[in-house]
Amino acid sequence: MELVFKNFQFLLTGAYYTLLLTVVPMFFGLIIGIIVAIARLKGNVLVRNLAKGYVSLIRGTPILVQIFIVYYGLPDFGITLGPLTAAFISLSINVGAYLSETFRGAILSVPNGQSEAAFSLGLTPWQTMRRVVLPQAARVAIPPMGNTFIGMLKETSLVSIVTVTELLRSAQLLVAQYYVAMPFFVAIALMYWVMSVSFSFILNRIEARLAKAY
Amino acid sequence: MSVKLQKFVKATLLLTVLSLVLAACGSKTAQDGANSLEKIKKAGTIRIGLMGTYAPYNFLNEKHEVDGFDADVAKEVAKRLGVKVEFITGEFSGLIEGLQKDKYDALVSQVTITDDRKKTMDFSTPYVKNAVNVIVKSDNTAIKSIDDFKGKKIGVGLGTNDEKYLRDVVMPKVGNFNIATYNDVITSLKDLNVGRIDATINNVFAIKPLIEKNHFTVKAVGEPIKEDFAGIAIRKNNPELLDAINKALDEMKTDGTFKEIFHKWFDVDPNI
Numbered sequence: 001m002e003l004v005f006k007n008f009q010f011l012l013t014g015a016y017y018t019l020l021l022t023v024v025p026m027f028f029g030l031i032i033g034i035i036v037a038i039a040r041l042k043g044n045v046l047v048r049n050l051a052k053g054y055v056s057l058i059r060g061t062p063i064l065v066q067i068f069i070v071y072y073g074l075p076d077f078g079i080t081l082g083p084l085t086a087a088f089i090s091l092s093i094n095v096g097a098y099l100s101e102t103f104r105g106a107i108l109s110v111p112n113g114q115s116e117a118a119f120s121l122g123l124t125p126w127q128t129m130r131r132v133v134l135p136q137a138a139r140v141a142i143p144p145m146g147n148t149f150i151g152m153l154k155e156t157s158l159v160s161i162v163t164v165t166e167l168l169r170s171a172q173l174l175v176a177q178y179y180v181a182m183p184f185f186v187a188i189a190l191m192y193w194v195m196s197v198s199f200s201f202i203l204n205r206i207e208a209r210l211a212k213a214y
Numbered sequence: 215m216s217v218k219l220q221k222f223v224k225a226t227l228l229l230t231v232l233s234l235v236l237a238a239c240g241s242k243t244a245q246d247g248a249n250s251l252e253k254i255k256k257a258g259t260i261r262i263g264l265m266g267t268y269a270p271y272n273f274l275n276e277k278h279e280v281d282g283f284d285a286d287v288a289k290e291v292a293k294r295l296g297v298k299v300e301f302i303t304g305e306f307s308g309l310i311e312g313l314q315k316d317k318y319d320a321l322v323s324q325v326t327i328t329d330d331r332k333k334t335m336d337f338s339t340p341y342v343k344n345a346v347n348v349i350v351k352s353d354n355t356a357i358k359s360i361d362d363f364k365g366k367k368i369g370v371g372l373g374t375n376d377e378k379y380l381r382d383v384v385m386p387k388v389g390n391f392n393i394a395t396y397n398d399v400i401t402s403l404k405d406l407n408v409g410r411i412d413a414t415i416n417n418v419f420a421i422k423p424l425i426e427k428n429h430f431t432v433k434a435v436g437e438p439i440k441e442d443f444a445g446i447a448i449r450k451n452n453p454e455l456l457d458a459i460n461k462a463l464d465e466m467k468t469d470g471t472f473k474e475i476f477h478k479w480f481d482v483d484p485n486i
Contacts, residue, residue, distance in 0.1 A: 072401060075408040082410070083394075163369070163394040163405070173395065176373035177381070 004187045007174055011184075014170030015191050021156040021166060022195075025091035026149060032096025037103035038129070051100070058097035064158045066090050071162040087159040091152070098148050106141035107133060139210045146203040150196045167191060251295075251454040254319055259298045262288045263318035266303030270423045270479050271324050274303075283419075283479040287341055288322040290471055291446070294462035310335070313449060320459070321447040336452065337445035338459045341472075342419075343485045345438035346376065349421070350413045351406060352431040357413050359436035364389035366412040369402040371395070376415050379439070403430055415439060419480050443486070 004011070039051040058066065071086040081089065110133045118128040160169035171184040254260045264272040264284055275281035280301040292299035302318060309321050313335060324344070327337045350357050357366065363384060370377045372395035380393055394411050396402040399421060405411045407430040418434050425432060446459055466472040467484065476484045 072404055075404075080408050080410065160395075161397060161401070163396065163410075165395070169372075169395070172372060176377060 001183055003174075003178055003180065004183050007184075010174065011167065011170055011187060011191065014165060014167040014188075015195070017164060018153065018156050018167040018192075019195060021087055021091060021159060021164070022149065022153045022199075024088050025095050026152065028088070028092035029095030029099050029152075032092060033099030033103050036096060036100035037107060040100070040104055041107060042125075042129075055097045055100055058094055059101075063090070063094050063155055064161065066094055067159055067162060083159075083162045083164045086162055087156075087164050091156070091159070094155075095148060095152055099145065102141050102144045102148065103137065105144075106137035109140045110136045135210075139207070142203060142207045142210070146200060149199055149203070153196055153199065154192065249454050250319060250449065250452040251458055254295065254297055254455070257297075259300045260288075260292050260295060261300050261302055261317070261319045262292075263302050263304060263309045263312055263321045264288075264323035265306055265309070266301075268324060268420070270419065272303075272322075283342070283475060284322045284324065286475045286478070287466075288320075288446075290466055290475070291322075291459055291462040294465060295458055310447075313447060316449070319448065319455070324444045325447045326442045327445045331447070334450070335447045336450050336456055337447055338456065339463055340443035340445050340486050341463055342444050344417050344419060344442045344444065345485075346415055346440050346442075347418050347434040347438050348413055348415055348436050349403075349406065349418075349432050349434050351409065352433050354412070354435075357435065360384050360415075360439060361388050363391045363413065365391055367392040367394055367410075369394045369396055369405055369411040369414040371399065371402065372397060380415070400424055400428070403428070403432065406430070406432055422480065 036051045036054065039047050040055075043051065067087065067090045070090040071081065071083070074081065074086075114132050114136065115128050118132045119125075123131070156166050157168035159166060160172070165173065167188050171188045174184050175181045264280065266272055266274055266280055268282075270282050272280060272282040272284040280303065285301065288301070289299050302312075304312060306323065309318070309323060309325075310331075312318050313321055324342075325331070325337075326344075327340060331337075348357065348359060356362060368380060368391055370380055370393060377393070377395065385391065394402075394405070396405075399416065402411070402414050402416075403421060403424055406414050407428075424430070446463075448455055448459070463472075466475075472484050476482060
Protein backbone atom coordinates (compact mmCIF):
# COMPACT_ATOMS: atom_id res chain seq x y z
CA MET A 1 0.00 0.00 0.00
CA GLU A 2 2.90 2.40 0.62
CA LEU A 3 3.63 2.07 -3.09
CA VAL A 4 0.32 3.82 -3.70
CA PHE A 5 1.16 6.66 -1.32
CA LYS A 6 4.58 7.02 -2.84
CA ASN A 7 3.04 7.43 -6.27
CA PHE A 8 -0.08 9.27 -5.18
CA GLN A 9 0.98 12.44 -6.94
CA PHE A 10 1.33 10.48 -10.17
CA LEU A 11 -2.12 8.92 -9.80
CA LEU A 12 -3.63 12.30 -8.98
CA THR A 13 -2.24 13.70 -12.21
CA GLY A 14 -3.97 10.83 -13.97
CA ALA A 15 -7.19 11.59 -12.10
CA TYR A 16 -6.91 15.24 -13.13
CA TYR A 17 -6.80 14.23 -16.79
CA THR A 18 -9.69 11.85 -16.32
CA LEU A 19 -11.72 14.67 -14.80
CA LEU A 20 -10.71 17.07 -17.55
CA LEU A 21 -11.62 14.49 -20.18
CA THR A 22 -15.05 14.13 -18.61
CA VAL A 23 -15.91 17.76 -17.97
CA VAL A 24 -14.78 19.31 -21.26
CA PRO A 25 -16.55 16.79 -23.55
CA MET A 26 -19.60 17.02 -21.29
CA PHE A 27 -19.82 20.76 -21.88
CA PHE A 28 -19.48 20.45 -25.65
CA GLY A 29 -21.57 17.30 -25.68
CA LEU A 30 -24.42 19.22 -24.02
CA ILE A 31 -24.34 21.84 -26.76
CA ILE A 32 -24.12 19.22 -29.52
CA GLY A 33 -26.85 17.19 -27.85
CA ILE A 34 -29.33 20.07 -27.64
CA ILE A 35 -28.68 21.17 -31.22
CA VAL A 36 -29.02 17.64 -32.59
CA ALA A 37 -32.16 16.94 -30.56
CA ILE A 38 -33.86 20.09 -31.83
CA ALA A 39 -32.64 19.35 -35.37
CA ARG A 40 -34.24 15.93 -35.21
CA LEU A 41 -37.55 17.29 -33.94
CA LYS A 42 -37.92 20.56 -35.78
CA GLY A 43 -35.58 20.37 -38.77
CA ASN A 44 -36.56 19.84 -42.39
CA VAL A 45 -36.16 16.42 -43.98
CA LEU A 46 -32.48 16.87 -44.84
CA VAL A 47 -31.44 18.23 -41.43
CA ARG A 48 -33.48 15.59 -39.68
CA ASN A 49 -31.87 12.75 -41.61
CA LEU A 50 -28.38 14.18 -41.13
CA ALA A 51 -28.92 14.29 -37.40
CA LYS A 52 -30.40 10.80 -37.47
CA GLY A 53 -27.40 9.46 -39.39
CA TYR A 54 -24.95 11.05 -37.01
CA VAL A 55 -26.61 9.57 -33.94
CA SER A 56 -26.89 6.17 -35.54
CA LEU A 57 -23.25 6.12 -36.64
CA ILE A 58 -21.85 7.22 -33.30
CA ARG A 59 -24.06 4.99 -31.18
CA GLY A 60 -23.47 2.05 -33.47
CA THR A 61 -19.66 2.00 -33.33
CA PRO A 62 -17.31 1.44 -30.37
CA ILE A 63 -15.92 4.64 -28.88
CA LEU A 64 -12.43 3.14 -29.03
CA VAL A 65 -12.73 2.92 -32.80
CA GLN A 66 -13.92 6.54 -32.98
CA ILE A 67 -10.96 7.78 -30.94
CA PHE A 68 -8.58 5.73 -33.04
CA ILE A 69 -9.96 7.12 -36.30
CA VAL A 70 -9.85 10.74 -35.12
CA TYR A 71 -6.28 10.43 -33.89
CA TYR A 72 -4.60 8.01 -36.29
CA GLY A 73 -6.87 8.32 -39.32
CA LEU A 74 -7.16 12.07 -39.79
CA PRO A 75 -3.40 12.65 -40.33
CA ASP A 76 -3.82 10.86 -43.67
CA PHE A 77 -6.04 13.81 -44.66
CA GLY A 78 -3.58 16.37 -43.35
CA ILE A 79 -5.28 16.96 -39.99
CA THR A 80 -2.87 16.18 -37.17
CA LEU A 81 -4.34 16.72 -33.73
CA GLY A 82 -2.56 16.54 -30.42
CA PRO A 83 -3.49 13.66 -28.12
CA LEU A 84 -5.63 15.77 -25.78
CA THR A 85 -7.37 17.66 -28.58
CA ALA A 86 -8.19 14.42 -30.37
CA ALA A 87 -9.55 12.96 -27.15
CA PHE A 88 -11.70 16.03 -26.46
CA ILE A 89 -13.11 16.05 -29.97
CA SER A 90 -13.92 12.36 -30.20
CA LEU A 91 -15.42 12.21 -26.72
CA SER A 92 -17.53 15.33 -27.32
CA ILE A 93 -18.87 13.93 -30.57
CA ASN A 94 -19.61 10.66 -28.84
CA VAL A 95 -21.32 11.99 -25.76
CA GLY A 96 -23.24 14.52 -27.89
CA ALA A 97 -24.96 11.68 -29.76
CA TYR A 98 -26.05 9.95 -26.57
CA LEU A 99 -27.23 13.17 -24.94
CA SER A 100 -29.21 14.16 -28.04
CA GLU A 101 -31.36 11.07 -27.55
CA THR A 102 -31.83 11.93 -23.89
CA PHE A 103 -32.91 15.46 -24.78
CA ARG A 104 -35.15 14.32 -27.60
CA GLY A 105 -37.01 12.06 -25.22
CA ALA A 106 -37.18 14.81 -22.62
CA ILE A 107 -38.53 17.37 -25.09
CA LEU A 108 -41.14 14.89 -26.31
CA SER A 109 -42.20 14.28 -22.73
CA VAL A 110 -43.40 17.87 -22.41
CA PRO A 111 -47.13 17.76 -23.27
CA ASN A 112 -48.15 19.27 -26.59
CA GLY A 113 -50.66 21.50 -24.82
CA GLN A 114 -47.76 23.51 -23.41
CA SER A 115 -46.57 24.54 -26.87
CA GLU A 116 -50.12 25.18 -28.04
CA ALA A 117 -50.80 27.39 -25.06
CA ALA A 118 -47.57 29.29 -25.72
CA PHE A 119 -48.43 29.79 -29.39
CA SER A 120 -51.91 31.07 -28.44
CA LEU A 121 -50.22 33.70 -26.26
CA GLY A 122 -48.34 34.84 -29.38
CA LEU A 123 -44.89 33.39 -28.54
CA THR A 124 -42.68 32.55 -31.51
CA PRO A 125 -41.59 28.90 -31.96
CA TRP A 126 -38.10 29.80 -30.71
CA GLN A 127 -39.48 31.55 -27.61
CA THR A 128 -41.74 28.61 -26.96
CA MET A 129 -38.78 26.24 -27.13
CA ARG A 130 -36.59 28.39 -24.90
CA ARG A 131 -39.06 29.57 -22.28
CA VAL A 132 -41.66 26.86 -22.10
CA VAL A 133 -40.49 23.50 -23.43
CA LEU A 134 -36.75 23.34 -22.59
CA PRO A 135 -37.06 24.32 -18.91
CA GLN A 136 -39.57 21.54 -18.39
CA ALA A 137 -37.57 19.07 -20.46
CA ALA A 138 -34.41 19.82 -18.48
CA ARG A 139 -35.92 18.34 -15.33
CA VAL A 140 -36.79 15.11 -17.09
CA ALA A 141 -33.36 14.92 -18.71
CA ILE A 142 -31.30 15.13 -15.53
CA PRO A 143 -31.39 11.48 -14.35
CA PRO A 144 -30.49 9.92 -17.72
CA MET A 145 -27.87 12.65 -18.18
CA GLY A 146 -26.29 11.58 -14.91
CA ASN A 147 -26.14 8.08 -16.33
CA THR A 148 -24.35 9.30 -19.44
CA PHE A 149 -21.86 11.38 -17.44
CA ILE A 150 -20.89 8.60 -15.11
CA GLY A 151 -20.53 6.28 -18.08
CA MET A 152 -18.34 8.93 -19.69
CA LEU A 153 -16.10 9.16 -16.65
CA LYS A 154 -15.18 5.51 -17.10
CA GLU A 155 -14.99 5.61 -20.87
CA THR A 156 -12.21 8.19 -20.60
CA SER A 157 -9.91 5.29 -19.80
CA LEU A 158 -10.03 4.39 -23.49
CA VAL A 159 -8.15 7.52 -24.53
CA SER A 160 -4.92 5.97 -23.32
CA ILE A 161 -4.75 4.52 -26.82
CA VAL A 162 -3.80 7.99 -28.04
CA THR A 163 -1.08 8.34 -25.40
CA VAL A 164 -3.05 10.43 -22.94
CA THR A 165 -2.01 9.26 -19.50
CA GLU A 166 -5.32 9.30 -17.64
CA LEU A 167 -6.09 7.49 -14.41
CA LEU A 168 -6.21 3.90 -15.65
CA ARG A 169 -3.10 4.36 -17.77
CA SER A 170 -1.15 5.84 -14.89
CA ALA A 171 -2.00 2.74 -12.89
CA GLN A 172 -0.90 0.51 -15.76
CA LEU A 173 2.37 2.41 -15.96
CA LEU A 174 2.98 1.87 -12.27
CA VAL A 175 2.12 -1.81 -12.58
CA ALA A 176 4.69 -2.11 -15.36
CA GLN A 177 7.22 -0.40 -13.12
CA TYR A 178 6.72 -2.31 -9.86
CA TYR A 179 5.31 -5.66 -11.04
CA VAL A 180 2.45 -5.46 -8.53
CA ALA A 181 -1.05 -4.71 -9.71
CA MET A 182 -3.65 -5.00 -6.99
CA PRO A 183 -2.87 -1.96 -4.78
CA PHE A 184 -2.84 0.38 -7.77
CA PHE A 185 -6.08 -0.94 -9.19
CA VAL A 186 -7.82 -0.77 -5.84
CA ALA A 187 -6.57 2.81 -5.46
CA ILE A 188 -7.86 3.94 -8.83
CA ALA A 189 -11.15 2.12 -8.31
CA LEU A 190 -11.65 4.26 -5.21
CA MET A 191 -10.63 7.39 -7.10
CA TYR A 192 -13.09 6.69 -9.90
CA TRP A 193 -15.78 6.05 -7.35
CA VAL A 194 -15.13 9.29 -5.47
CA MET A 195 -15.35 11.18 -8.75
CA SER A 196 -18.62 9.59 -9.81
CA VAL A 197 -20.14 10.14 -6.38
CA SER A 198 -19.26 13.85 -6.60
CA PHE A 199 -20.88 14.01 -10.03
CA SER A 200 -24.05 12.40 -8.72
CA PHE A 201 -24.09 14.83 -5.82
CA ILE A 202 -23.81 17.87 -8.11
CA LEU A 203 -26.52 16.54 -10.43
CA ASN A 204 -28.85 15.87 -7.52
CA ARG A 205 -28.40 19.46 -6.38
CA ILE A 206 -29.23 20.72 -9.85
CA GLU A 207 -32.29 18.50 -9.98
CA ALA A 208 -33.50 19.79 -6.64
CA ARG A 209 -32.99 23.38 -7.77
CA LEU A 210 -34.95 22.81 -10.99
CA ALA A 211 -37.79 21.17 -9.08
CA LYS A 212 -38.28 24.31 -6.96
CA ALA A 213 -40.18 26.06 -9.73
CA TYR A 214 -43.10 23.70 -9.15
CA MET B 215 2.25 -37.47 -8.38
CA SER B 216 1.39 -40.58 -10.40
CA VAL B 217 3.14 -39.21 -13.44
CA LYS B 218 6.28 -38.74 -11.41
CA LEU B 219 5.94 -42.24 -10.09
CA GLN B 220 5.41 -43.63 -13.58
CA LYS B 221 8.44 -41.77 -14.84
CA PHE B 222 10.44 -43.03 -11.93
CA VAL B 223 9.36 -46.62 -12.49
CA LYS B 224 10.02 -46.27 -16.20
CA ALA B 225 13.42 -44.79 -15.60
CA THR B 226 14.35 -47.42 -13.04
CA LEU B 227 13.24 -50.22 -15.33
CA LEU B 228 15.16 -48.76 -18.19
CA LEU B 229 18.25 -48.26 -16.10
CA THR B 230 18.08 -51.83 -14.88
CA VAL B 231 17.65 -53.19 -18.38
CA LEU B 232 20.38 -50.95 -19.69
CA SER B 233 22.87 -51.84 -16.99
CA LEU B 234 22.10 -55.53 -17.36
CA VAL B 235 22.20 -55.80 -21.13
CA LEU B 236 24.32 -52.91 -22.31
CA ALA B 237 27.19 -52.68 -19.91
CA ALA B 238 29.15 -50.64 -22.43
CA CYS B 239 26.51 -47.96 -22.74
CA GLY B 240 27.47 -45.62 -19.93
CA SER B 241 26.91 -42.16 -21.35
CA LYS B 242 23.27 -42.40 -22.36
CA THR B 243 20.79 -40.36 -20.36
CA ALA B 244 17.60 -42.21 -19.72
CA GLN B 245 15.46 -39.10 -19.53
CA ASP B 246 13.06 -39.48 -22.40
CA GLY B 247 13.52 -43.16 -22.94
CA ALA B 248 15.31 -42.74 -26.24
CA ASN B 249 17.15 -39.57 -27.10
CA SER B 250 15.29 -36.78 -28.86
CA LEU B 251 17.21 -37.02 -32.11
CA GLU B 252 16.42 -40.72 -32.53
CA LYS B 253 12.78 -40.09 -31.69
CA ILE B 254 12.54 -37.30 -34.24
CA LYS B 255 14.19 -39.38 -36.95
CA LYS B 256 11.90 -42.28 -36.15
CA ALA B 257 8.81 -40.10 -36.36
CA GLY B 258 10.10 -38.50 -39.54
CA THR B 259 9.02 -35.04 -38.39
CA ILE B 260 10.38 -32.42 -36.03
CA ARG B 261 7.76 -30.45 -34.09
CA ILE B 262 8.68 -26.78 -34.05
CA GLY B 263 6.95 -24.39 -31.68
CA LEU B 264 6.60 -20.72 -32.65
CA MET B 265 4.31 -17.79 -32.03
CA GLY B 266 3.03 -17.23 -35.54
CA THR B 267 2.19 -13.62 -34.72
CA TYR B 268 5.57 -11.96 -34.99
CA ALA B 269 6.24 -10.77 -38.54
CA PRO B 270 8.70 -10.94 -40.20
CA TYR B 271 10.11 -13.70 -37.99
CA ASN B 272 7.14 -16.02 -37.89
CA PHE B 273 3.62 -15.31 -39.09
CA LEU B 274 0.81 -16.80 -41.13
CA ASN B 275 0.98 -15.85 -44.81
CA GLU B 276 -1.94 -15.45 -47.24
CA LYS B 277 -2.23 -19.21 -47.55
CA HIS B 278 -2.43 -19.43 -43.76
CA GLU B 279 0.85 -21.30 -43.66
CA VAL B 280 3.54 -20.48 -41.15
CA ASP B 281 6.08 -18.30 -42.90
CA GLY B 282 8.91 -15.96 -42.05
CA PHE B 283 12.57 -15.89 -41.11
CA ASP B 284 12.20 -18.35 -38.22
CA ALA B 285 10.10 -20.69 -40.35
CA ASP B 286 12.70 -20.71 -43.13
CA VAL B 287 15.52 -21.41 -40.69
CA ALA B 288 13.52 -24.24 -39.12
CA LYS B 289 12.70 -25.76 -42.52
CA GLU B 290 16.36 -25.74 -43.54
CA VAL B 291 17.49 -27.32 -40.27
CA ALA B 292 14.82 -30.01 -40.61
CA LYS B 293 15.92 -30.69 -44.17
CA ARG B 294 19.47 -31.26 -43.00
CA LEU B 295 18.27 -33.57 -40.24
CA GLY B 296 16.45 -35.51 -42.95
CA VAL B 297 12.98 -34.99 -41.48
CA LYS B 298 9.81 -33.07 -42.30
CA VAL B 299 8.84 -30.05 -40.25
CA GLU B 300 5.60 -29.59 -38.36
CA PHE B 301 4.84 -26.09 -37.10
CA ILE B 302 2.76 -25.65 -33.98
CA THR B 303 1.83 -22.07 -33.08
CA GLY B 304 1.10 -20.76 -29.61
CA GLU B 305 1.51 -17.92 -27.14
CA PHE B 306 5.12 -17.28 -26.21
CA SER B 307 4.70 -18.14 -22.54
CA GLY B 308 2.97 -21.36 -23.52
CA LEU B 309 5.80 -22.28 -25.88
CA ILE B 310 8.37 -22.52 -23.12
CA GLU B 311 5.99 -24.56 -21.00
CA GLY B 312 5.13 -26.79 -23.96
CA LEU B 313 8.75 -27.49 -24.74
CA GLN B 314 9.27 -28.91 -21.24
CA LYS B 315 6.07 -30.93 -21.57
CA ASP B 316 7.30 -32.52 -24.83
CA LYS B 317 4.68 -30.78 -26.97
CA TYR B 318 7.47 -29.48 -29.21
CA ASP B 319 10.90 -30.81 -30.06
CA ALA B 320 12.37 -27.34 -30.52
CA LEU B 321 11.38 -23.67 -30.39
CA VAL B 322 12.35 -21.42 -33.28
CA SER B 323 10.55 -18.25 -32.26
CA GLN B 324 13.06 -15.52 -31.48
CA VAL B 325 13.79 -17.06 -28.09
CA THR B 326 16.45 -14.70 -26.74
CA ILE B 327 19.35 -16.53 -25.16
CA THR B 328 19.55 -15.52 -21.49
CA ASP B 329 21.32 -17.03 -18.50
CA ASP B 330 17.99 -17.56 -16.78
CA ARG B 331 16.60 -19.54 -19.67
CA LYS B 332 19.79 -21.57 -20.00
CA LYS B 333 18.91 -23.10 -16.64
CA THR B 334 15.78 -24.71 -18.03
CA MET B 335 16.64 -25.32 -21.68
CA ASP B 336 19.53 -25.70 -24.07
CA PHE B 337 20.22 -23.30 -26.91
CA SER B 338 21.81 -23.85 -30.30
CA THR B 339 24.44 -21.43 -31.52
CA PRO B 340 22.72 -18.07 -32.15
CA TYR B 341 21.04 -17.81 -35.55
CA VAL B 342 20.15 -14.10 -35.50
CA LYS B 343 21.24 -10.93 -33.72
CA ASN B 344 18.49 -8.45 -32.97
CA ALA B 345 19.54 -4.85 -32.52
CA VAL B 346 17.41 -2.24 -30.79
CA ASN B 347 18.00 1.16 -32.35
CA VAL B 348 16.81 4.72 -32.01
CA ILE B 349 14.25 5.34 -34.78
CA VAL B 350 13.51 8.89 -35.96
CA LYS B 351 11.80 10.64 -38.86
CA SER B 352 13.91 10.49 -42.02
CA ASP B 353 14.55 14.24 -42.08
CA ASN B 354 15.45 14.46 -38.39
CA THR B 355 19.03 15.56 -37.77
CA ALA B 356 18.63 16.63 -34.13
CA ILE B 357 18.54 13.15 -32.63
CA LYS B 358 21.47 10.88 -33.34
CA SER B 359 21.44 8.73 -30.22
CA ILE B 360 19.76 8.35 -26.82
CA ASP B 361 21.98 11.18 -25.56
CA ASP B 362 19.82 13.64 -27.51
CA PHE B 363 16.56 12.61 -25.82
CA LYS B 364 16.53 15.39 -23.21
CA GLY B 365 13.29 17.40 -23.37
CA LYS B 366 12.01 15.37 -26.32
CA LYS B 367 8.96 13.13 -26.59
CA ILE B 368 9.85 9.47 -26.95
CA GLY B 369 7.39 6.70 -27.79
CA VAL B 370 7.65 3.16 -26.43
CA GLY B 371 5.50 0.09 -25.86
CA LEU B 372 3.82 0.00 -22.45
CA GLY B 373 5.34 -2.53 -20.07
CA THR B 374 8.11 -3.56 -22.45
CA ASN B 375 11.76 -3.99 -21.57
CA ASP B 376 12.39 -0.93 -23.69
CA GLU B 377 10.12 1.20 -21.51
CA LYS B 378 11.92 0.02 -18.38
CA TYR B 379 15.21 0.76 -20.03
CA LEU B 380 14.15 4.32 -20.94
CA ARG B 381 12.93 5.03 -17.41
CA ASP B 382 15.65 3.36 -15.38
CA VAL B 383 18.73 3.78 -17.54
CA VAL B 384 18.36 6.56 -20.10
CA MET B 385 16.45 9.14 -18.06
CA PRO B 386 18.92 9.32 -15.15
CA LYS B 387 21.73 9.51 -17.69
CA VAL B 388 20.59 12.17 -20.17
CA GLY B 389 18.02 14.19 -18.22
CA ASN B 390 14.22 14.34 -18.29
CA PHE B 391 12.14 13.64 -21.37
CA ASN B 392 8.51 12.75 -22.03
CA ILE B 393 7.57 9.13 -22.51
CA ALA B 394 4.47 8.32 -24.55
CA THR B 395 3.30 4.73 -24.09
CA TYR B 396 1.67 2.67 -26.85
CA ASN B 397 -0.19 -0.62 -26.88
CA ASP B 398 1.37 -1.74 -30.13
CA VAL B 399 4.23 -0.96 -32.43
CA ILE B 400 2.23 0.24 -35.41
CA THR B 401 0.63 3.15 -33.56
CA SER B 402 3.97 4.32 -32.19
CA LEU B 403 5.45 4.32 -35.69
CA LYS B 404 2.42 6.14 -37.06
CA ASP B 405 2.84 8.88 -34.46
CA LEU B 406 6.54 9.12 -35.23
CA ASN B 407 5.73 9.40 -38.91
CA VAL B 408 3.19 12.16 -38.27
CA GLY B 409 5.60 13.94 -35.97
CA ARG B 410 3.69 13.67 -32.71
CA ILE B 411 6.70 12.04 -31.10
CA ASP B 412 10.36 12.77 -31.76
CA ALA B 413 11.78 9.26 -31.56
CA THR B 414 11.09 5.69 -30.55
CA ILE B 415 13.33 2.73 -29.84
CA ASN B 416 12.68 -0.62 -31.43
CA ASN B 417 14.04 -3.75 -33.04
CA VAL B 418 14.97 -2.77 -36.58
CA PHE B 419 14.16 -6.14 -38.16
CA ALA B 420 10.78 -6.39 -36.47
CA ILE B 421 9.51 -3.02 -37.68
CA LYS B 422 10.78 -3.37 -41.23
CA PRO B 423 7.58 -4.84 -42.72
CA LEU B 424 5.46 -2.25 -40.89
CA ILE B 425 7.52 0.58 -42.34
CA GLU B 426 7.33 -0.85 -45.84
CA LYS B 427 3.60 -1.61 -45.80
CA ASN B 428 2.65 1.81 -44.44
CA HIS B 429 5.26 3.81 -46.36
CA PHE B 430 6.54 5.46 -43.20
CA THR B 431 9.47 7.81 -43.73
CA VAL B 432 11.56 6.90 -40.71
CA LYS B 433 15.14 5.74 -40.21
CA ALA B 434 17.32 4.07 -37.61
CA VAL B 435 20.17 6.18 -36.28
CA GLY B 436 23.36 5.66 -34.31
CA GLU B 437 24.78 2.56 -32.76
CA PRO B 438 22.45 -0.18 -31.49
CA ILE B 439 21.31 0.42 -27.90
CA LYS B 440 21.43 -3.25 -27.12
CA GLU B 441 21.81 -6.51 -28.98
CA ASP B 442 20.04 -9.76 -28.25
CA PHE B 443 20.88 -13.14 -29.67
CA ALA B 444 18.21 -15.69 -30.47
CA GLY B 445 18.84 -19.42 -30.65
CA ILE B 446 16.93 -22.61 -31.26
CA ALA B 447 15.74 -23.85 -27.88
CA ILE B 448 15.47 -27.54 -27.00
CA ARG B 449 14.93 -29.58 -23.83
CA LYS B 450 17.97 -30.06 -21.64
CA ASN B 451 20.15 -33.17 -21.81
CA ASN B 452 19.76 -33.89 -25.51
CA PRO B 453 23.36 -33.46 -26.70
CA GLU B 454 22.76 -35.49 -29.88
CA LEU B 455 19.93 -33.24 -31.04
CA LEU B 456 21.83 -30.10 -30.07
CA ASP B 457 24.89 -31.22 -32.03
CA ALA B 458 22.78 -32.10 -35.05
CA ILE B 459 21.07 -28.69 -35.00
CA ASN B 460 24.35 -26.84 -34.56
CA LYS B 461 25.88 -28.82 -37.41
CA ALA B 462 22.95 -27.92 -39.64
CA LEU B 463 23.25 -24.23 -38.73
CA ASP B 464 27.00 -24.29 -39.39
CA GLU B 465 26.46 -25.83 -42.82
CA MET B 466 23.85 -23.21 -43.63
CA LYS B 467 26.24 -20.45 -42.65
CA THR B 468 29.03 -21.76 -44.82
CA ASP B 469 27.09 -22.82 -47.92
CA GLY B 470 25.21 -19.56 -48.41
CA THR B 471 21.74 -20.78 -47.47
CA PHE B 472 21.80 -18.56 -44.41
CA LYS B 473 22.71 -15.54 -46.48
CA GLU B 474 19.77 -16.22 -48.77
CA ILE B 475 17.34 -16.38 -45.88
CA PHE B 476 18.70 -13.15 -44.40
CA HIS B 477 18.42 -11.34 -47.71
CA LYS B 478 14.93 -12.67 -48.31
CA TRP B 479 13.59 -11.27 -45.04
CA PHE B 480 15.89 -8.42 -43.97
CA ASP B 481 17.79 -7.34 -47.12
CA VAL B 482 21.08 -7.54 -45.24
CA ASP B 483 23.98 -9.95 -44.90
CA PRO B 484 23.85 -12.32 -41.92
CA ASN B 485 24.86 -10.44 -38.78
CA ILE B 486 26.08 -13.46 -36.92
